[in-house]
Amino acid sequence: CKKRLDDEADQAVLDRLVYIIRNENQEYTDEEKRAVKEGKKLHENFKGIEKFKKIFSPDKRVEMKTVHVDGETIVTGIATTVVDASVEECAASQYSGLSSNLIKERAPQRNITSLEVKHVNDHTLYYVTTRDIGFMLTPREGRSKVTWMKEEGGEVVIDISDTKDVMEEYPVKESNHLASSHSVWVFEPLDPIGEIPQTAVSFTTRVDAGGNVPVFAANKNAKNFLSTVSDLRKKFDKSKEIEEYKTGGEIGVARNKIELSLLVDSSELTFERDSKGDRLSLGRGAFGNVLVADYHGTRCAYKEIKPSALSEETKKRFFLELKLVGKLRHPNIAQCLGVVWELGKNGILFEL
Incomplete structure (x- = not known):
């Protein structure tokens, strides 16, 4: 179905x-x-700053604060949380999400009535929006330039600033106000919990909506902006796995049994797709699908293991097979190129 194809396309970009x-x-x-x-x-x-006012957050794991003076147009909001994902996953999710099929689907929930994205390169894009901020106020338009940068310490920053670069291509309608805003995402790596990466996420946004904006309207729209932090947290939520790890479960233990030189990051694979957009399958093995993937220019077979198949018995069979194929070097036997062993993504990579 279309939604499944859209989700897979978004995941491939991510x-x-x-x-x-x-x-x-x-x-x-x-x-x-x-x-x-x-x-x-x-x-x-x-x-x-301590004078920020805490506002109700529907997500108890996300703290939201704002400051706004009644009658003024400027409101500043800050949302913070910890996400169960790597810095790269968090930053990529937020950046690629600006042009994803999902954001287009959810645009009405964000009061976005029109949305255009223009990519400049791998780290910069233009983001053009029109929002209905309600309360019988004039629609607000935004023209932003978005840039991500990875710092030496592993921190990733995404800056979202006003721009005039695309005003000629995307002029503001006479009946609308041009809003001014400056937002920044900061993703800082934390110590993992077992094998589960942790990232401190902070989103700060300073918006000048233009015109006279009452406090209740400013706070409501600020909450809509800040709720993207909650969406990010929920997307990667691994509370169940963390609890299992803390109570002595097996999450993360299995990865330690795999030789380091064999471990491959799932983001290093690009899966081939058929004419319908589905991932190209060579058939099914004992553990799951066998897919065709590209690994740094090498076409290979990815022997997938479905999460539902990860019983203790399956793990034993998997590691037994891995010990054998990982050491085999023979012209008549497909060589094992690596192993993906992550939460929800598990499989062995063979040459074709």
């Missing part, structure tokens, strides 16, 4: 960006560097 953030150096213009620097400055300036 996986590719995770790989880029993790492995590929980016060349930035002076303008892009300045934008990220200003984004970090915004984050630091508001991080320690």
Whole structure:
């Protein structure tokens, strides 16, 4: 169905960006560097302010705060949480999500009535929106330039700033207000829980909606902006696995049994697809599908293991097979190229 194909397409874009953030150096213009620097400055300036008012967060694991003076147009909001995913996954999810099929589907829930995205390169895009902010107020339009940058310490920053670069291509309607905003995402790596990566996420947004905006309207729209943090947390939520690990479960233990040189990150694989957009399958094995994938330019077979098949007996069979094929080197036997062993993604990679 269309939704499944859309989800798979979004996931493919996400996986590719995770790989880029993790492995590929980016060349930035002076303008892009300045934008990220200003984004970090915004984050630091508001991080320690105590006069923020806490607002109700529907997600108890996300803290939301805002500050707004009644009658003024500027409102600043901050949302913080910890996400059960790597820095690269968090940043890639938020950045690629701006142009995903999912955001288009959920646009009405975000009060977005029109949305256009124009990519510049792997780390910068233009984001053009029109929002209905309700309360009989004039629709607000936004013209933003979005840039992500990975710092030396592993932190990733996404800056979202006003831009005039696309005003000619996307003029503001006479009946609408052009809103001004500056937002920044900061993703900082934390110590993992077992094999589950942890990332501290902070989203700071400063919006000048234009016109006279009452407090209740400002707070409602601020909450809509900040709720994207909750969406990100829920997307990667692994509370069950963490609880299982803390209470002595097997999560993460199995990965330690695999030789380090064999471990492959799932983001390094690109799966071939048929004319319908489905992942190309060579058939089914004892554990699950056998798919065709590209691994750094090498066409290979990926012997998938479905999560539902991961019983203790299946794990024993899997590791027994792995010990054998991982050491075999023979012209008549397909060589094992690596193993993917992550939460929800498990399989062996063979040459074709």
